[in-house]
Amino acid sequence: DADDLALAEELGLRIAQALDVARLYGEMQIALHKRDEFIAVASHELRTPLTPLMLQLGRLEQLCRGRSELATSVAAPKIHRVVRQTERLHRLIEELLDVSQITSGRFSLEPEALDLVALVRETIDGFAERLERAGCALRLEMPARVEGRWDRARLEQIVSNLLANAMKYGAGKPIDIGLTAKPDSVLLSVRDRGIGISPKDQARVFQRFERAVSERHYGGFGLGLWVTRHVAEAMGGSVSVESAPDVGSTFRVNLPRQAPTAAVAQPVAPPP
Ligand code: ADP
Numbered sequence: 577d578a579d580d581l582a583l584a585e586e587l588g589l590r591i592a593q594a595l596d597v598a599r600l601y602g603e604m605q606i607a608l609h610k611r612d613e614f615i616a617v618a619s620h621e622l623r624t625p626l627t628p629l630m631l632q633l634g635r636l637e638q639l640c641r642g643r644s645e646l647a648t649s650v651a652a653p654k655i656h657r658v659v660r661q662t663e664r665l666h667r668l669i670e671e672l673l674d675v676s677q678i679t680s681g682r683f684s685l686e687p688e689a690l691d692l693v694a695l696v697r698e699t700i701d702g703f704a705e706r707l708e709r710a711g712c713a714l715r716l717e718m719p720a721r722v723e724g725r726w727d728r729a730r731l732e733q734i735v736s737n738l739l740a741n742a743m744k745y746g747a748g749k750p751i752d753i754g755l756t757a758k759p760d761s762v763l764l765s766v767r768d769r770g771i772g773i774s775p776k777d778q779a780r781v782f783q784r785f786e787r788a789v790s791e792r793h794y795g796g797f798g799l800g801l802w803v804t805r806h807v808a809e810a811m812g813g814s815v816s817v818e819s820a821p822d823v824g825s826t827f828r829v830n831l832p833r834q835a836p837t838a839a840v841a842q843p844v845a846p847p848p
Contacts, residue, residue, distance in 0.1 A: 626669060685727040686728075692731070707751075714751050747770070760834075
């Protein structure tokens with residue numbers, strides 16, 4: 577009767593809607609996959625010519641620092657500027673490469689025994705010039721040594737990403753880096769007194785391509801914190817932020833000391 581017919585029509589409509597949603601979902605998955613593929617190819621192609629360029633520029637900059645004619649010429653500051661901008665380009669491309677490594681599952685850790693305090697100091701040394709340009713004084717609060725097993729390059733990356741953000745969003749203000757060691761874990765904190773992050777944005781900033789809405793003019797892909805979080809989690813740790821707009825932000829990274837390597841063999845229970 578009419579009721580059955582209406583019900584059948586309603587059902588047909590619902591099924592058509594469900595199929596539409598499924599088709600859209602499929603198309604979205606394909607689009608996301610194409611995006612990741614594009615990022616992988618683009619970052620690889622961009623890095624290929626950049627690697628030798630960086631090498632040549634590094635040599636040129638060395639010449640500008642020596643006692644050569646070039647060092648005292650008007651070209652020297654211009655060369656330094658070119659090097660700095662190229663380094664920035666290099667960092668952005670490396671960030672894209674990291675993202676494609678992570679999304680494609682080609683990401684691995686190579687833990688080795690190291691002293692985290694020394695590693696933090698070495699990483700900071702590499703920032704000396706940039707810290708000075710940003711007008712950021714750095715205060716350190718670290719024990720003499722913190723031993724553990726971690727992937728060196730990935731740890732440097734975590735420290736670099738957080739410090740770079742602190743300088744970018746807290747230029748002209750002091751930055752505190754702290755390291756606390758517990759028996760099984762370490763806590764690294766990077767505190768700035770910059771623009772801060774609104775409570776609404778705090779959950780988003782660790783996601784891929786997410787940036788605080790109001791800060792588009794700072795430049796960047798919105799990938800650094802996503803990579804940082806992924807690396808920390810791959811090491812068995814976590815990242816968190818405490819922040820207030822116009823007061824500043826503190827990013828904390830908690831890492832187990834014995835970073836998990838590949839699968840650890842489980843002891844086999846003896847037969848009953
Ligand atoms: P990027 O800085 O390249 O945009 P990130 O993933 O490092 O990407 O950071 C994501 C967003 O989080 C930034 O765009 C910015 O809005 C916010 N953010 C990150 N670090 C800070 C900080 N120290 N202070 C204020 N905002 C920050």
